[in-house]
Amino acid sequence: MTEAVAETERVLRELEPAVERLLERHLATARDWFPHQYVPWSAAHDYDGPLDGTAWSPEQAALPQAVQDVLVVNLLTEDNLPSYHFEIATRFGRDGAWGTWVHRWTAEEDRHASVLRAYVHARRVVDPIALENLRMRHVGTGYHSGATTPLHALAYVTVQELATRQAHRNAGAACGDRAGEQLMARIAADENLHMLFYRDLFADALALYPGAALVALADVLEHFEMPGAMIPGFRRRAARIAASGIYNLDVHLEHVVAPLVRALKVTSLVGLGAAGEQAQERLGAHVKQLTVRAARARELFERMEAMRRSSE
Secondary structure, three states, X not given: OOHHHHHHXXXXXXXXXHHHHHHHHHHHHOOOOOHHHHOOHHHOOOEOOOOOOEXXXXXXXXXXXXXXXXXXXXXXXXXXXXXXXXXXXXXXXXXXXXXXXXXXXXXXXXXHHHXXXXXXXXXXXXXXXXXXXXHHHHHHHOXXXXXXXXXXXXXXXXXXXXXXXXXXXXXXXXXXXHHHHHHHHHHHHHHHHHHHHHHHHHHHHHHHOHHHHHHHHHHHHHOOOOOOOOOOOHHHHHHHHHHHOOOOHHHXXXXXXXXXXXXXXXXXXXOOHHHHHHHHHHHHHHXXXXXXXXXXXXXXXXXXXHHHHHHO
16 A cells, blocks of 8 residues: 555545534535525427427527526536546545435536526527537546545635535526526525535544645635536636626626635644645735735626627
């Protein structure tokens, strides 16, 4: 057994009591919900093809372009669940409390893609053929987080679940459709519970391995990308989503990075060792850098909006 494998097994073993405790809390808090109840079926009608329905056309997409973009990104992100399950099952294991959590998380997440797809099809939000082609390319490529240690993997899912929660929540608020707002809020509630599980587990990891865990968090935050970043055309869609205010650097800083830094008490941690103290400084510098970048992006979006209005 290599030293790295032995260290991984030690971390997973020492964190398992916390996993069991947080799993019990999650099961007591989470409530079942039924995807079919959130889909506006009365708005749906058959598509062209074997059922001889009506082909999709762009004028049927009543939602704003940025909302269409975020729904496509969110849906295709959720579609890659098989890769995410493989990631956490191989990293955290399929036995004991870790395994129970992995399978429960997967079962809950599986609702999201199915209900989002039903919603966008019923509302005819996007071209269903183009969407399916994107799904095949994206899921066919798979996903790998690149996490080098269990602590990096925990740090990533902590940040990612909070970012995903905010992306779903803001998509619902921006869509101007009551059914869509209810659906996005329901999915965001799931993501929030998942984030709380991982965030509190990561807090326990910080207590056990303060230096190494803080290094992992700094590494993840400095290089964070959403799991859907490899979707074809992601950058173009992400730019429109950012300009609309649904998810941009301001949102990332205010609703993801800053809350995590506060909740995990990053700035007041002690006993970190040299690498941990350096990570603490890196995190402080990263927050300052994000603040500057967010302000610049905000100014750019405001100028773009002013130019758009003046040309109307």
